[in-house]
Structures are given as structure tokens and as C-alpha cells.
Amino acid sequence: MEAATASIRPGAVRRRLLDDYRPVALGAARAWVDFFTMLRAKGRAGVFVNGFLALGFGSLVVAFHNVWTGLPVVLTIFGWAQVLKGFVSFVAPRIALRGLSRVSLERAWHCRAGGIFALCLSAVLWYIVLSRLRNA
Numbered sequence: 001m002e003a004a005t006a007s008i009r010p011g012a013v014r015r016r017l018l019d020d021y022r023p024v025a026l027g028a029a030r031a032w033v034d035f036f037t038m039l040r041a042k043g044r045a046g047v048f049v050n051g052f053l054a055l056g057f058g059s060l061v062v063a064f065h066n067v068w069t070g071l072p073v074v075l076t077i078f079g080w081a082q083v084l085k086g087f088v089s090f091v092a093p094r095i096a097l098r099g100l101s102r103v104s105l106e107r108a109w110h111c112r113a114g115g116i117f118a119l120c121l122s123a124v125l126w127y128i129v130l131s132r133l134r135n136a
Contacts, residue, residue, distance in 0.1 A: 029108040029115075036103040047096045051089025058082025075125055 039046030061079025068076060089096040103110075 029112050030105070033103055033105055033108050036100055040097065040100040040103065043097070044093050047089050047093040047100065050100065051086045051093075051096065053086075054082045054089065055086025058084075058086060071128055072125060074121060078121070 036050075039050050042049070058079045058081070061075060062083060065072070065075055065079065067073060085096075
């Protein structure tokens with residue numbers, strides 16, 4: 001048993017995990033790029049679909065989390081930004097279509113960066129919620 005563990009190099013496990021999960025991360029970014037490319041191909045109808053998605057999500061956040069104090073304000077601002085994005089999609093679809101035209105495979109890292117931002121925001125907000133429950 002000791003001989004088997006001695007043959008594992010320190011960075012081998014980390015490299016193995018990166019090699020195993022890299023296609024998943026790249027595939028997720030590719031899926032988002034494909035989705036927004038499909039919306040762009042639909043023209044104004046795709047802009048309206050994107051606007052409905054943004055408006056729906058933003059409205060839920062604003063309706064149930066309209067907090068303007070402390071660190072949770074980040075989520076509220078994000079919700080209002082989504083409402084504004086939906087509004088622009090309906091009022092000025094040409095501007096929203098120009099935003100959709102920036103999506104490409106070369107810029108797929110933007111999808112990953114947005115995902116990392118959302119993950120970090122989620123971690124911070126969960127920390128706030130759990131710390132308040134512990135103190136209550």
C-alpha cells in the first residue's frame with residue numbers, strides 16, 4: 001500500500017483534476033456562446049427573448065431582495081442592472097443586438113469570468129446569510 005502512494009507526485013492529482021474537468025468548463029462556456037449566438041441569429045426576436053430572461057430574473061431579485069444597506073446591496077444592484085438590461089432590450093433592440101453581436105468563441109472567457117463573478121457573489125451572500133443565522 002505504501003508503494004502505491006509513494007508513486008503519486010504532489011502535483012499529479014491536481015493536474016489530473018484539471019485535465020478531467022477542463023472540458024466541462026470549456027463546454028459550459030461554449031454552450032453559453034452557442035445560446036447567445038443563436039439569439040443573435042434570430043434578430044429582434046432573439047433580443048426580446050434575452051430581454052424577457054433578464055427582466056424576469058431581475059424582477060425576481062428586486063421583488064424579494066430590495067436591500068440597500070451593507071454588502072447585500074451588491075445583489076440588489078445586480079438585480080436592477082438586469083431589469084435595466086431587459087428594459088433596454090425592449091425599448092432599444094438595436095443597442096441590445098449590438099451587445100449580442102460581441103459574443104463569439106474568441107470571447108468565451110467573458111462567460112467564464114461572469115460565472116466566476118456569480119460564484120464569488122453567491123459565496124459572499126451565503127456567508128452573510130449563514131452568519132446572520134448563527135448570530136440570531
